[in-house]
Amino acid sequence: EDDSSGFRGYERDALLDLKAGFNSSFLDRNWTGIMCYMNEAPYWHGIQCVNGRVTGIILESMGISGEIKTNALANLTELSLLSFKNNLVSGNLMEFANNPKLRKIDLSDNKFQGQIPSSLLYLDSLESLLLQENKLTGPIPGFNQSSLKTFNVSQNNLSGAIPETKTLQSFGLSSYLGNEKLCGPPTRSSCNTTIASSQSESENLSSKGDGPPVGAILVVVNVIVLVVIMFLLIIYYKKYKKLKAEMKAKNLLPKDEEHDSTIVDRTMEKRNREIEMGKLIFVENNGPRFELDDLLKASAEGLGHGNFGNCYKAMLEVGPVVVVKRLKDLKPLSSEEFMRQIRAIADQKHPNLLPLLAYFYSKDEKLFLYRFAAHGNIYNRLHGGRGTRNRVPFRWSSRLAVARGVARALEHLHLNTRSQTTAPHGNLKSSNVLLDENDEVLVTDYGLSSLIALPVAAQRMVSFKTPEYQSHKRMSKKSDVWSYGSLLLELLTGRIPAHSASPGTNGVDLSGWVHRAVREEWTAEIFDPEIAVQRGANQGMLRLMKIAMKCCEKSPEKRPEISQVVAEVEEVKVAVDSEDEEFSYSSLDPSVTDESLSATASAVIADDRR
Numbered sequence: 314e315d316d317s318s319g320f321r322g323y324e325r326d327a328l329l330d331l332k333a334g335f336n337s338s339f340l341d342r343n344w345t346g347i348m349c350y351m352n353e354a355p356y357w358h359g360i361q362c363v364n365g366r367v368t369g370i371i372l373e374s375m376g377i378s379g380e381i382k383t384n385a386l387a388n389l390t391e392l393s394l395l396s397f398k399n400n401l402v403s404g405n406l407m408e409f410a411n412n413p414k415l416r417k418i419d420l421s422d423n424k425f426q427g428q429i430p431s432s433l434l435y436l437d438s439l440e441s442l443l444l445q446e447n448k449l450t451g452p453i454p455g456f457n458q459s460s461l462k463t464f465n466v467s468q469n470n471l472s473g474a475i476p477e478t479k480t481l482q483s484f485g486l487s488s489y490l491g492n493e494k495l496c497g498p499p500t501r502s503s504c505n506t507t508i509a510s511s512q513s514e515s516e517n518l519s520s521k522g523d524g525p526p527v528g529a530i531l532v533v534v535n536v537i538v539l540v541v542i543m544f545l546l547i548i549y550y551k552k553y554k555k556l557k558a559e560m561k562a563k564n565l566l567p568k569d570e571e572h573d574s575t576i577v578d579r580t581m582e583k584r585n586r587e588i589e590m591g592k593l594i595f596v597e598n599n600g601p602r603f604e605l606d607d608l609l610k611a612s613a614e615g616l617g618h619g620n621f622g623n624c625y626k627a628m629l630e631v632g633p634v635v636v637v638k639r640l641k642d643l644k645p646l647s648s649e650e651f652m653r654q655i656r657a658i659a660d661q662k663h664p665n666l667l668p669l670l671a672y673f674y675s676k677d678e679k680l681f682l683y684r685f686a687a688h689g690n691i692y693n694r695l696h697g698g699r700g701t702r703n704r705v706p707f708r709w710s711s712r713l714a715v716a717r718g719v720a721r722a723l724e725h726l727h728l729n730t731r732s733q734t735t736a737p738h739g740n741l742k743s744s745n746v747l748l749d750e751n752d753e754v755l756v757t758d759y760g761l762s763s764l765i766a767l768p769v770a771a772q773r774m775v776s777f778k779t780p781e782y783q784s785h786k787r788m789s790k791k792s793d794v795w796s797y798g799s800l801l802l803e804l805l806t807g808r809i810p811a812h813s814a815s816p817g818t819n820g821v822d823l824s825g826w827v828h829r830a831v832r833e834e835w836t837a838e839i840f841d842p843e844i845a846v847q848r849g850a851n852q853g854m855l856r857l858m859k860i861a862m863k864c865c866e867k868s869p870e871k872r873p874e875i876s877q878v879v880a881e882v883e884e885v886k887v888a889v890d891s892e893d894e895e896f897s898y899s900s901l902d903p904s905v906t907d908e909s910l911s912a913t914a915s916a917v918i919a920d921d922r923r
């Protein structure tokens with residue numbers, strides 16, 4: 314699935330850079346790991362996310378000091394809210410050229426200096442800009458966005474005429490107060506007179522005419538006032554210390570500042586220690602090695618929203634491309650039990666099973682890591698791009714290879730699972746069958762039913778969609794056989810069964826549909842036209858259809874064991890003769906009405922129902 318949303322490594326790097334500039338031990342401990350997952354609440358304090366992208370940074374009244382680099386926001390292109398209100402941040406204001414979505418900026422009550430950047434003029438969605446109580450200098454740029462409804466630059470050192478744009482003139486005097494060198498409406502000083510009066514003032518000060526020197530008198534008065542204030546302060550401080558000592562002696566004050574924030578800090582510390590305890594555990598001894606940190610640094614791309622958590626593709630700087638599956642809705646298992654189940658999954662090894670590379674287990678986070686299968690899943694291969702020029706036909710030999718690979722993988726799982734009341738795979742469907750770069754068939758998502766909370770599993774896993782579960786809440790290895798039969802029908806018909814349809818797509822009850830097609834004698838239309846044209850293979854398709862229908866029997870007892878299925882599928886031939894016709898849309902029509910195929914299909918399937 315093409316998904317432009319999802320976590321971006323460079324956004325994380327941008328935030329880590331920001332953090333490096335601030336000296337906040339709280340953020341140092343809190344901003345670790347991934348800040349936002351797809352559609353979940355962000356993990357990092359003060360960060361807002363939408364679809365895994367950073368959309369807000371809100372760090373208010375945290376005593377943050379330090380500098381922000383001017384290009385700090387360059388990689389946060391989805392940013393819409395920014396607030397560092399009431400901190401001690403210094404340095405120039407940032408550049409905003411790459412943040413076209415910014416709506417609200419609040420940098421008030423800090424120590425920002427330098428000029429207001431003109432890149433702010435190009436933020437077309439800017440609604441609110443609060444820069445009051447800083448040390449900004451220079452002129453106010455000519456803001457004229459009609460979106461801008463709240464604006465405050467008071468208590469800075471700004472200078473010059475306030476531009477006469479409609480936007481800037483719509484704000485009252487209070488937005489500009491406390492900038493002595495600002496002039497023009499809405500301030501009361503007209504620009505000419507301000508300059509004139511300041512000139513005459515300086516003339517006065519430097520004048521060496523008759524009479525007392527005004528400048529000198531002012532300096533003397535100032536010095537006296539300062540000395541008095543300092544004297545008062547010293548007396549006050551002494552009294553304060555004495556009072557405090559007395560209160561402590563009488564136990565009126567807590568021993569030593571143990572206030573809320575240290576308690577918060579301690580719980581955070583505890584949590585972080587717990588996370589640190591969890592390390593990436595690699596399943597293979599001689600496989601690739603990397604640390605969780607490498608994984609978190611890697612740029613990542615959402616692969617889509619699965620039922621049991623989201624999948625990410627992570628491109629490590631060194632090492633393989635991996636898929637990270639973040640598990641959610643898990644059973645309330647003890648960590649020992651959990652680890653046991655994970656190890657059972659990790660121990661399953663077969664050329665047609667996508668191996669678990671590594672896993673991560675902590676109280677708050679459970680991750681599965683797999684190798685990335687470059688050629689994607691069978692659902693997309695079968696149904697993607699239909700009717701477009703981009704569609705590459707999915708030919709019979711490849712479909713048969715999928716049928717074989719999946720059967721073998723299932724057989725391995727069934728032989729290695731003792732329980733008779735569970736489905737060893739439990740969630741077999743076309744999106745869980747992958748092709749690697751060599752088109753090797755790899756089944757994934759096996760064994761998850763042992764980890765997923767029952768109510769969630771019951772809603773979403775394929776083994777809960779079987780006829781026996783629907784009617785009698787029963788489940789067994791035969792549930793996997795039913796799922797396999799449905800997958801074969803999907804491969805043969807090119808239609809989507811209800812349980813493997815992606816969100817927003819309607820699937821059908823495929824086995825019911827095939828039965829009806831036979832009954833109503835439009836059998837030739839059963840097969841996907843894309844393979845039906847491969848005449849030499851029609852016999853093989855019919856054999857596979859027969860196997861599929863047996864696997865889809867309503868009653869589990871009538872379905873074959875998976876080992877028998879494997880044996881039968883192995884016997885299906887790629888083609889009767891070597892002539893394996895090229896597919897072309899022009900050859901579609903005759904094949905669809907092909908009488909012989911239709912007749913044989915009816916015979917085979919009707920025979921099967923006897």
Ligand SMILES: Nc1ncnc2c1ncn2[C@@H]1O[C@H](COP(=O)(O)OP(=O)(O)OP(=O)(O)O)[C@@H](O)[C@H]1O
Pocket residue numbers: 314616617618619620621622623624636667683684685686687689690740744745747757758
């Ligand atoms: N190792 C992998 N390589 C390539 N693509 C993968 C890999 N693992 C999963 N995918 C793809 O990522 C997407 C999301 O996978 P995920 O397993 O989360 O959901 P799903 O298979 O659609 O549903 P479910 O959660 O029920 O299995 C799917 O399109 C899946 O085919």
